[in-house]
Amino acid sequence: MTENNDQEEFALDVKNVSHWFGSNKVLNNVNLQIGHGQIVSIVGPSGCGKSTLLRAILATHPPKRGEIWSDGKRVRAPNRDVGIVYQHYSLYDFLTAQQNVAFGLMLDETSLPYRALVPWKWWPQRKKHMQAAGEYLDKVRLSHAKDLYPNEMSGGMRQRVAIAQALIMQPAILLLDEPFGALDEATREELQLMLLELYQENLQAKKDNGKPPFTILIVTHELNEALYVADRIIGLSQFHDDGKNGATIVYDKPAPVFHPNDERDFLAFNAQKDELRKAVFSPENLQQHAEYVTYWNEQKQAAT
Ligand SMILES: Nc1ncnc2c1ncn2[C@@H]1O[C@H](COP(=O)(O)OP(=O)(O)OP(=O)(O)O)[C@@H](O)[C@H]1O
Numbered sequence: 001m002t003e004n005n006d007q008e009e010f011a012l013d014v015k016n017v018s019h020w021f022g023s024n025k026v027l028n029n030v031n032l033q034i035g036h037g038q039i040v041s042i043v044g045p046s047g048c049g050k051s052t053l054l055r056a057i058l059a060t061h062p063p064k065r066g067e068i069w070s071d072g073k074r075v076r077a078p079n080r081d082v083g084i085v086y087q088h089y090s091l092y093d094f095l096t097a098q099q100n101v102a103f104g105l106m107l108d109e110t111s112l113p114y115r116a117l118v119p120w121k122w123w124p125q126r127k128k129h130m131q132a133a134g135e136y137l138d139k140v141r142l143s144h145a146k147d148l149y150p151n152e153m154s155g156g157m158r159q160r161v162a163i164a165q166a167l168i169m170q171p172a173i174l175l176l177d178e179p180f181g182a183l184d185e186a187t188r189e190e191l192q193l194m195l196l197e198l199y200q201e202n203l204q205a206k207k208d209n210g211k212p213p214f215t216i217l218i219v220t221h222e223l224n225e226a227l228y229v230a231d232r233i234i235g236l237s238q239f240h241d242d243g244k245n246g247a248t249i250v251y252d253k254p255a256p257v258f259h260p261n262d263e264r265d266f267l268a269f270n271a272q273k274d275e276l277r278k279a280v281f282s283p284e285n286l287q288q289h290a291e292y293v294t295y296w297n298e299q300k301q302a303a304t
């Protein structure tokens, strides 16, 4: 297998990434490979560098050291391959839900002179964009709200629109930075279910020998949420034996997979939550982390 093919196996490949702000060493040699169709949670102590890592992947703030690859291509500047949704929605107040979702495609695929000078060419394209926007709103269960403006929607609805707006660009990976942090508990649970539904689409695509459409890396500080929505959970932490040089990945294991109809049995998470507290959140436990970073070894073993 050539090196290039190797990289295309991953939606995201973070290679030896380090980052610092002056004397504040934040990320210390982070390595992370994410396969197509995975939903991966990332947890870690507050201030350990989770958002810094996401900004490095997005390339708005490229890492001081190391490389980011997405879908076999080096990420050097923000582009369509990597999408992001933050805690606070960023919709255009003067556009409806559907227009908001279509807007990014329109900007990406047509220019202002093109729209002004050859409107007869642009109109059919606009129709296509709006139709696609409708389909993505359906994926986030918002078809009924496509004509509402942001100020007519609840916080949860706006966050769904923001996610549809990111997904319509078909990024190789979508980054979510505490996306449900500002929502009430019931709304948060609905959005968690939405992620499980997207994951079901991935499983179906794999069954049909297709490429799973949604690869997501989600930062959350809520351990139950992290374990519930993802198929894999990663801990980023400065609590390891070289922590003075910044945080690295100290935990990487599968997370239990749920179907949207399954009962939410969070008691079953207790053992893994204890392990996470010890490996990721405990300043007293500065162990070598290899014993907790086992995800890819487990996959390899399962495949043989
Ligand atoms: N633009 C910046 N300039 C200087 N220092 C920064 C900058 N952005 C982040 N930092 C520092 O980098 C460290 C990591 O911050 P970051 O926001 O990535 O943490 P986090 O894990 O996302 O935290 P939280 O869980 O609270 O969101 C902190 O010490 C922070 O002060």
Ligand SMILES: [Mg+2]
Binding pocket: 050, 051, 052
């Ligand atoms: Mg953060």
